[in-house]
Amino acid sequence: MGMPSPGSTFGLLADRTRLRIVERLRSGERTVGALASSLSVCQPGVSRHLRILHEGGLVRVRAEGQRRFYSLRRQPFRDLDEWMRDYRDLIEGRMSRLGRLVEEDAGEFRPSARPFLGD
Amino acid sequence: MGMPSPGSTFGLLADRTRLRIVERLRSGERTVGALASSLSVCQPGVSRHLRILHEGGLVRVRAEGQRRFYSLRRQPFRDLDEWMRDYRDLIEGRMSRLGRLVEEDAGEFRPSARPFLGD
DNA sequence: TGTTTATATAAAGATTGACATATATTTCCG
DNA sequence: CGGAAATATATGTCAATCTTTATATAAACA
Known part of the structure; x- marks a missing residue:
C-alpha cells in the first residue's frame, strides 16, 4: 500500500x-x-476531505503562515492515465472478436432497474 | 442524470x-x-455488482438462453478519457505558474495522518 | 498578552454500501 | 411435466462514510 x-x-x-x-x-x-467559500462547503468539511485526499496521495500541502496551500500531485493522475491506456482499444472501438459481437449493436442506452425483461 | x-x-x-x-x-x-468462478466471489454478489454496473451504464447485457453475457459499454470510458484530458497538463508537467511553484519541489511523497507537523 | 484569523480535530447521528444466506425466476432438457 | 442449471432478488447485519456542531491548535497582530 x-x-x-x-x-x-x-x-x-x-x-x-x-x-x-x-x-x-x-x-x-x-x-x-x-x-x-468557493464551494459553499463548511470549512471543517473541506479540511476533512483535504485530509482524505492527502492521505490518499492526491494532494500535497504547503504551509505559509497560518494558511495551508493545497495542490494536486501529478503521480496519481499519471497512474490513472496509465490505467486508462488498457481501455484505449475499447474507447476507440477496436474490440476483440468477442467484444465486437456485442459492441456492434451500438444501440442507445437506457439504465433500468432490471437488466432485462423491462424493454 | x-x-x-x-x-x-x-x-x-x-x-x-x-x-x-x-x-x-x-x-x-x-x-x-x-x-x-474466476473471481471467487459468490454468484449473488457478482449479480448484484453487475446490476449496479448496469444501472450506472457501464455494462450492457445480452441474454442467450439461461445465460446472460455482460460486456463493457464504451461511452463511460470515453467520458473518463475526456475528463482526464483536462489533467493532461498536470500529468505531463506543464503547470500553470501557481501550480509550478509547488510542483517543483518534486520531493518524495509519504502519506501521513497529519498533513503537516509530522516530519 | 489578548484577540482575531485560519485551519484542524472530535463527537454524534444518519445514511449508505457491502456481504452472506436463502429463495425466486427463467430456461433447458429428458 | 419435472428436475437441473443459470441468474436474479430479498433480507438481515456489519462496517464505512458523510455531515454538522463544537472545540482545539497555531499563527498574526495590535
Missing part, C-alpha cells in the same frame, strides 16, 4: 465534494478557506 | 470487486457464472 493505485484513487474521486475540490485545484494551489 | 458522468463512474469503479469485474470484461463479454 505504498503508492496510491488507480483503484483507491477512484474511491477518492467518488465523493462529489472531493471531486469538486480536485477540479478547483486543477488550475493551481488553493487555501482551505478559498476552497470552502 | 441521464448520461453517466465521470463522477458517478468513479463511484462504480471504487469498489474492489466491481473494478475486478470491469477488468475481466475488458477482454470481452462474460457470463455471470464465469465471472463468479
